[in-house]
Each structure stands twice: as C-alpha cells, then as structure tokens.
Amino acid sequence: MNILVLGAGVIGVTTAYELVRDGHEVTVIERNDGPAQETSFGNAGLIAPGHAFAWASPKVPMILLRSLFRNDQAFRLRLKADLEFWKWTARFIGQCTRGRAHENSLRKHRLCAYSQQRLHEVVASNAVEYDQITDGLLYLFRSQQTLDRGVEHMQLLVEDGQQRDVLDRNQVVALDPAYAASKDRIAGAVYCPTDESGDSHLFTVNLARACAERGVKFEYGTTIERFDISANKIRSVQTDRGAFTADTIVLALGPYSAELVRPLGIRLSIYPVKGYSVTMPSDQRHTAPRLGAVDEDNLVAYVRLGQRLRVTATAEFAGYDMTHRPQDFITMLKAVRNLLPEGGDYDTLDYWSCLRPMTPHGTPFFGPTEYPNLFVNTGHGHMGWTMACGSARITADLIAGRNPDIDLTGLRYKN
Numbered sequence: 001m002n003i004l005v006l007g008a009g010v011i012g013v014t015t016a017y018e019l020v021r022d023g024h025e026v027t028v029i030e031r032n033d034g035p036a037q038e039t040s041f042g043n044a045g046l047i048a049p050g051h052a053f054a055w056a057s058p059k060v061p062m063i064l065l066r067s068l069f070r071n072d073q074a075f076r077l078r079l080k081a082d083l084e085f086w087k088w089t090a091r092f093i094g095q096c097t098r099g100r101a102h103e104n105s106l107r108k109h110r111l112c113a114y115s116q117q118r119l120h121e122v123v124a125s126n127a128v129e130y131d132q133i134t135d136g137l138l139y140l141f142r143s144q145q146t147l148d149r150g151v152e153h154m155q156l157l158v159e160d161g162q163q164r165d166v167l168d169r170n171q172v173v174a175l176d177p178a179y180a181a182s183k184d185r186i187a188g189a190v191y192c193p194t195d196e197s198g199d200s201h202l203f204t205v206n207l208a209r210a211c212a213e214r215g216v217k218f219e220y221g222t223t224i225e226r227f228d229i230s231a232n233k234i235r236s237v238q239t240d241r242g243a244f245t246a247d248t249i250v251l252a253l254g255p256y257s258a259e260l261v262r263p264l265g266i267r268l269s270i271y272p273v274k275g276y277s278v279t280m281p282s283d284q285r286h287t288a289p290r291l292g293a294v295d296e297d298n299l300v301a302y303v304r305l306g307q308r309l310r311v312t313a314t315a316e317f318a319g320y321d322m323t324h325r326p327q328d329f330i331t332m333l334k335a336v337r338n339l340l341p342e343g344g345d346y347d348t349l350d351y352w353s354c355l356r357p358m359t360p361h362g363t364p365f366f367g368p369t370e371y372p373n374l375f376v377n378t379g380h381g382h383m384g385w386t387m388a389c390g391s392a393r394i395t396a397d398l399i400a401g402r403n404p405d406i407d408l409t410g411l412r413y414k415n
C-alpha cells in the first residue's frame with residue numbers, strides 16, 4: 001500500500017518505521033527541514049510508565065482555578081475567547097472524577113508499558129543512539145508527608161504491574177550520589193527501576209535515517225494546507241508544494257492535528273498545552289544526576305542527556321503561543337539548583353518552549369476516522385515520547401486489519 005504520514009515528530013517517524021517494516025511504500029510530509037523540530041525536540045526525555053497518571057483528577061479543577069490568580073509554576077491558565085479551549089476544558093473537567101482518573105491512568109499505563117517494550121525492539125533492530133539511560137527514574141519528594149502521599153498514589157500503577165521501590169534520603173544518595181550535598185532537602189523517593197530516559201529528538205533523527213535507508217521518502221519543507229475529498233475518501237493532501245495522493249493517510253501532526261481536520265467534520269479533542277524546557281552543558285566539571293528525576297513537590301523534571309542537563313516544567317493554557325522569556329524559567333531553575341547546585345553550567349542556558357497535544361483523558365486517538373482511508377495517531381499529550389513506539393505499532397496493525405497487541409478500549413477515535 002502507498003501511505004502518507006503527515007508530520008515528522010516522534011509519532012510520525014515511528015509510524016513510518018512500522019509501516020515500512022510491514023512492506024508499505026511510505027512518504028512523510030513535514031513543514032520543517034528535518035524531523036522532531038517541534039514538540040518532540042526539547043521534551044523532558046523521560047520514558048516513564050511509572051509516571052503514567054492522567055492529568056485530569058479530582059484536585060485539578062481547583063488547581064486550575066487558583067492558577068488564575070497567581071503565577072503558578074506548574075499550571076498556568078490564560079483565559080481566552082476561544083471556543084475550542086472552552087469545549088476542551090468542559091471535556092477535561094468531565095474527566096476529573098476519581099473513577100475516570102483511575103480508568104484513564106490504567107489505560108495510559110498499559111500503552112506506556114507496551115510502548116517501552118516496542119522501543120527496546122526498535123533500538124535492538126536498528127542500533128539507534130539517543131543518549132539513553134536505562135537504570136530507572138527517581139520521583140523525589142521534599143517532605144515525609146508528600147512522600148507518603150506519593151507512595152499511596154503510586155499503588156494504582158503498582159497493582160497494574162509497575163515496579164517501584166520506596167527509598168529514604170540515604171538510599172537516594174546511595175543510588176545517585178549527585179544528591180549527597182542536598183540530601184537534607186528531600187525526604188526520599190519512589191524509584192521506578194524499569195523507567196528510562198533519552199533524547200527524543202536524537203532518537204527521531206536517527207530513526208528517520210534508518211527509515212530512509214529502508215526506502216521511506218521524507219518531504220521536508222512542505223506545509224500541509226488542506227484535504228481534497230471525493231466519494232467519502234481523502235483524494236489528495238494539498239500542500240504548498242503541490243498535491244500528494246496515497247491509498248492511506250496517517251495524521252500525526254501533534255498539537256496541529258485537530259485544526260487541520262476540523263473542516264472535514266472530524267472532531268479531535270486535542271488542545272495545545274505549552275511547556276518550557278531549558279538545557280545546559282553538564283560534563284566532568286559538574287555533578288550531574290546519574291538518573292532522570294521529577295521533583296514532585298515542584299513538578300519539575302530533569303534529566304542528563306549525554307553532556308547536557310535538561311530541566312522542564314509548566315503546563316500553560318495559552319493557545320498556540322510558543323513565545324518564552326527568561327523569567328519563565330526562574331522558578332524551575334531555582335528548584336533544580338536547590339537539589340543539584342553543581343549539576344550543570346547554570347550560566348549557559350538554552351531556552352525552549354513547545355505545545356503538548358493534550359486530550360481531555362490523557363490518552364491518544366487511534367484508528368480510522370469518518371473517512372476510511374484517513375487514520376489518526378495523535379494526541380499523546382505529555383507522554384508522547386514514552387508512548388511513541390507502541391502507538392506506531394498499533395497504527396500499523398490497524399491499517400493492516402490486524403488486532404493490536406493490547407486492548408484498545410477507550411483508545412480508538414471511533415469506538
């Protein structure tokens with residue numbers, strides 16, 4: 001089959017990889033001049049089934065409300081006269097019950113765990129390098145009270161098969177000596193030994209190279225503008241470099257997926273949620289953390305990527321605005337510096353921000369749409385790097401008419 005994949009983020013490229021492995025002729029269309037230049041570029045790098053909790057939970061509506069009145073580090077809400085934002089928010093609030101939060105977290109966990117397994121298979125078959133660290137992740141808590149709550153919260157995923165150990169501060173230092181000087185600032189951690197980290201940009205660039213060697217064509221510098229329809233099928237994809245036709249099309253445009261198919265009557269509830277990340281040199285002169293971590297009390301994630309330390313935080317509802325200012329990073333840098341005073345070169349900072357393609361329930365959409373030759377693999381929110389390889393295999397299986405390896409209840413665009 002001749003297949004067009006729209007978007008060369010981590011989702012589009014992993015999808016292209018699985019499709020070419022299945023024997024299809026694959027072309028990827030991307031507006032940038034290379035893969036993973038947008039959301040998949042500067043994310044936190046965590047491959048974290050142990051953090052697969054749905055954002056929508058009973059306490060979140062109050063957090064969002066509070067963020068209207070103060071410049072919260074973790075959540076920032078900018079009220080806008082944007083109908084799509086209000087529709088999305090109403091659906092998101094609808095997912096904020098205890099029952100929904102549990103159900104959505106377990107679906108996420110299932111997909112994340114499957115994806116991690118697929119990632120290992122992709123890496124083993126292609127020797128893809130991506131500054132990976134496979135010794136686990138630390139979820140750090142500043143006080144005994146928050147640690148106890150974190151351990152209790154984690155129980156849901158533990159019952160679903162997630163491995164975890166609870167560490168006191170001395171055990172944290174034994175595992176990661178980078179905290180030796182700051183151990184009094186933490187009470188302990190939940191350690192997930194099977195979680196991992198790595199650079200999703202590097203992974204995607206290297207996998208795109210492997211795809212090209214297998215015959216995938218990449219049409220970079222090509223902006224998709226609209227679709228032409230006939231007889232209830234997508235006849236062509238119109239771009240600023242002409243029309244592309246194919247038997248099947250896969251939509252993987254991250255935060256831009258919903259708006260491009262809205263004129264076709266396809267309603268994908270995906271809204272952009274902005275995040276910030278800052279990357280600094282971290283080499284033998286520094287005391288970099290051995291393992292990626294989340295400072296849970298401040299909701300700041302950080303990870304060592306080769307000779308760099310990356311710090312990320314914040315969920316901001318500000319539409320498609322991608323601007324950032326140095327002051328947006330002050331609080332997150334303060335939190336990390338408090339734990340890792342020598343962790344990197346805090347005077348050489350590379351700032352970045354991008355948009356998470358969030359769905360109200362926190363899981364992506366898979367499968368065919370109202371147009372049988374248009375499939376979606378999009379809406380991976382804050383965990384698209386973790387979910388990429390499994391989502392790609394699921395999409396290839398659905399296109400081939402095979403049953404995917406995991407139960408897709410609640411994950412299909414059309415149920």
Ligand SMILES: Cc1cc2nc3c(=O)[nH]c(=O)nc-3n(C[C@H](O)[C@H](O)[C@H](O)COP(=O)(O)OP(=O)(O)OC[C@H]3O[C@@H](n4cnc5c(N)ncnc54)[C@H](O)[C@@H]3O)c2cc1C
Pocket residue numbers: 006007008009010011012029030031032035036037038039040041042043044045046047048222223224225252253254255256260274275276277301312313353354355356357378379380381382383384385386387
């Ligand atoms: C601050 C931050 C931290 C994160 N941390 C983590 C983490 O630790 N672990 C994790 O698993 N996930 C994390 N994520 C989430 C993860 O980065 C995303 O879920 C994932 O990158 C989404 O990939 P994607 O391919 O769907 O989107 P993208 O990477 O945005 O790819 C979509 C592609 O479509 C292209 N495109 C869009 N419109 C058009 C058009 N009209 N024509 C042509 N091309 C177009 C874009 O240029 C882009 O390349 C984080 C996200 C952020 C913002």
